[in-house]
Amino acid sequence: MIGLTGRRARTTTALTVTALAASLALTACGGSSSAKGADGKLNVVASFYPMEFLAQQIGRDHVSVTDLTAPRVEPHDLELTAKQVAAVQKADAIVYLKGLQPTVDQAVDQSSAKARIDATAASPLVDHHLDEGAGGGDAHQDKGPAGDPHIWLDPARYAAIAKSVGDGFAKADPAHAEDYRKNTDELVTRLTALDQEFQAGLKDARTRTFVTSHAAFGYLADHYGLTQVAINGVDPESEPTPARLAEVQKAAKDNGVTTVFFETLVSPKLADTVAKDLGLKTAVLDPLEGVADPSKDDYLTVMKQNLANLRAALGAPSTTATPAS
Ligand SMILES: [Zn+2]
Numbered sequence: 001m002i003g004l005t006g007r008r009a010r011t012t013t014a015l016t017v018t019a020l021a022a023s024l025a026l027t028a029c030g031g032s033s034s035a036k037g038a039d040g041k042l043n044v045v046a047s048f049y050p051m052e053f054l055a056q057q058i059g060r061d062h063v064s065v066t067d068l069t070a071p072r073v074e075p076h077d078l079e080l081t082a083k084q085v086a087a088v089q090k091a092d093a094i095v096y097l098k099g100l101q102p103t104v105d106q107a108v109d110q111s112s113a114k115a116r117i118d119a120t121a122a123s124p125l126v127d128h129h130l131d132e133g134a135g136g137g138d139a140h141q142d143k144g145p146a147g148d149p150h151i152w153l154d155p156a157r158y159a160a161i162a163k164s165v166g167d168g169f170a171k172a173d174p175a176h177a178e179d180y181r182k183n184t185d186e187l188v189t190r191l192t193a194l195d196q197e198f199q200a201g202l203k204d205a206r207t208r209t210f211v212t213s214h215a216a217f218g219y220l221a222d223h224y225g226l227t228q229v230a231i232n233g234v235d236p237e238s239e240p241t242p243a244r245l246a247e248v249q250k251a252a253k254d255n256g257v258t259t260v261f262f263e264t265l266v267s268p269k270l271a272d273t274v275a276k277d278l279g280l281k282t283a284v285l286d287p288l289e290g291v292a293d294p295s296k297d298d299y300l301t302v303m304k305q306n307l308a309n310l311r312a313a314l315g316a317p318s319t320t321a322t323p324a325s
Helices: 010-026 035-039 049-062 082-090 102-109 155-172 174-202 218-224 242-254 269-278 299-314
Strands: 042-046 063-067 093-096 115-118 209-212 227-230 259-262 281-284
Touching: 042 049, 042 082, 042 155, 049 063, 049 093, 049 155, 049 174, 049 299, 082 102, 093 102, 093 155, 115 155, 155 174, 155 218, 174 218, 174 299, 209 242, 209 299, 218 227, 227 242, 242 269, 259 269, 259 299, 269 281, 281 299
Parallel strands: 042 063, 042 093, 093 115, 209 227, 209 259, 259 281
Antiparallel strands: none
16 A cells, blocks of 8 residues: 655745746836847747757757746646746747646647647647556546647657657748758657667567556557556556556566666655565656756657666667667
8 A cells, every 4th residue: 555645846836936927027127138039039938848859959049949847847737927828928939749738738829929839730649548468447547638648758759749840940930941951850860760779679678568657658668569557647646546556566477577667757756665565676767758957968868768777677688789879
């Protein structure tokens, strides 16, 4: 039996941000420079890290990118400040993932940005049920009606989203369309190489089942022929029932699972407790909903670390090891 308390002190963040918004409102008359006019750059708002990374990589020097989700903040159900809503309304281009953050979706609906780039238009969401391999569980359901939002964790889907960002920027800022296309091609090439590393690296794994605390890896599992057994729901704030935990335990035993994965933005307490109960190790599988230190890590480096951790947990032979880069 596992008891969990709230996964993060979200109210603290909300209060701080509200106070900040209030103080900004008081000083709003003092020389704030308008984003596009001042520096001539395309003013882009990204909803959370994976969208920010695409915007930066494709826009480079031609864009000024604001991320609505701060580093180390978990993006599910983000609340926007008044200042952020205004930023969305003023943006030239918005890159977001419809269905992940309802308040962002609402702000985007009211924006007249030249490009409103929805990742799910390039890569439609599907439902991932949590009881794969465990049979018949009705303990959990996806929270949102739209389906599992974690499409960025499949590099092939992420490449498709990258292309739609390139197209959107080219439309919003035709003067630099050629650069956006070139940058998009370069990024897609790197994502395709990453996809091939995953394919090769996971091909001969001893088991294809992995256990994770947060059900973020359904698309990755689908793409590489793996089975995700998630302790928690797609929404990381949900809590598992005893019935769900029993299913996870059975799936782990039946499939020779060695490791319980937890993620970086959430307390490892749940995964630790489950791992201890089952006599398993723990390791990190990062859902890339944020990057703790963007000066050190990005989507590509974190995904390569995810691959290394998956290979170790699944017992992939070292002869197919991918070169460190
Ligand atoms: Zn998530």
